[in-house]
Amino acid sequence: MLFECDQWKVERVSPVIAANSDAFLSVTPTHNTVMEEKQRETGTGSLVFAINGLRFEVSSVSPSTTLLEFLRAQTPFKSPKLGCGEGGCGACVVLLSKYDPVLDQVEDFTASSCLTLLCSVNGCSVTTSEGLGNSKDGFHPIHQRFSGFHASQCGFCTPGMCVSLFGALVKAEKNDQREPSPGFSKLTVVEAEKAISGNLCRCTGYRPIADACKSFGS
Numbered sequence: 001m002l003f004e005c006d007q008w009k010v011e012r013v014s015p016v017i018a019a020n021s022d023a024f025l026s027v028t029p030t031h032n033t034v035m036e037e038k039q040r041e042t043g044t045g046s047l048v049f050a051i052n053g054l055r056f057e058v059s060s061v062s063p064s065t066t067l068l069e070f071l072r073a074q075t076p077f078k079s080p081k082l083g084c085g086e087g088g089c090g091a092c093v094v095l096l097s098k099y100d101p102v103l104d105q106v107e108d109f110t111a112s113s114c115l116t117l118l119c120s121v122n123g124c125s126v127t128t129s130e131g132l133g134n135s136k137d138g139f140h141p142i143h144q145r146f147s148g149f150h151a152s153q154c155g156f157c158t159p160g161m162c163v164s165l166f167g168a169l170v171k172a173e174k175n176d177q178r179e180p181s182p183g184f185s186k187l188t189v190v191e192a193e194k195a196i197s198g199n200l201c202r203c204t205g206y207r208p209i210a211d212a213c214k215s216f217g218s
């Protein structure tokens, strides 16, 4: 147990993301299943979800609380930013992963956390840019490419861009139709460029950002 108070508690669960240069993503339904089982066991009616491998159990929260507000006020994961607050800039993008028991698979999708109510992420696993990689555990190749291509200046938009690109890579990797050349992802160059079409940058300029994204395309 890392932390506990009247409203919520935090404990560590197995990491959602195995992010390294060889594997862009490895998501397993295990912790979602575990969370749901525990929720049934305890019958607490609490919200239970994971953020970057940490299990959160929230027993009391205002229904209007957004995921972004919770992330920035109650967790150490401050990379999602409040830009427009209305789903238009992409600064707050996170990856949501949810186990679908009917299809027996994990569904992954990116979402604007400024428009996502905390109550709607029950049973989900949330991944922010820190969950992809960080200075302690090592940066993800996406971070490294953004740095290498000089695709970030003030950095305000960068975490959202990285997660948007990561989400596109995840989606592409699930496409069984494509067989990329060895060492390449299944993401096409066009898809890589479009991955950040919903993310705004006010200072870097889009050429180096697009180049960093396209470097993952095949």
Ligand code: FES
Binding pocket: 081, 082, 083, 084, 085, 086, 087, 088, 089, 090, 091, 092, 093, 112, 113, 114, 115
């Ligand atoms: S803050 Fe702009 S999309 Fe969420």
Ligand code: FES
Binding pocket: 151, 152, 153, 154, 155, 156, 157, 158, 200, 201, 202, 203, 204
């Ligand atoms: S790097 Fe400053 S807003 Fe994009």
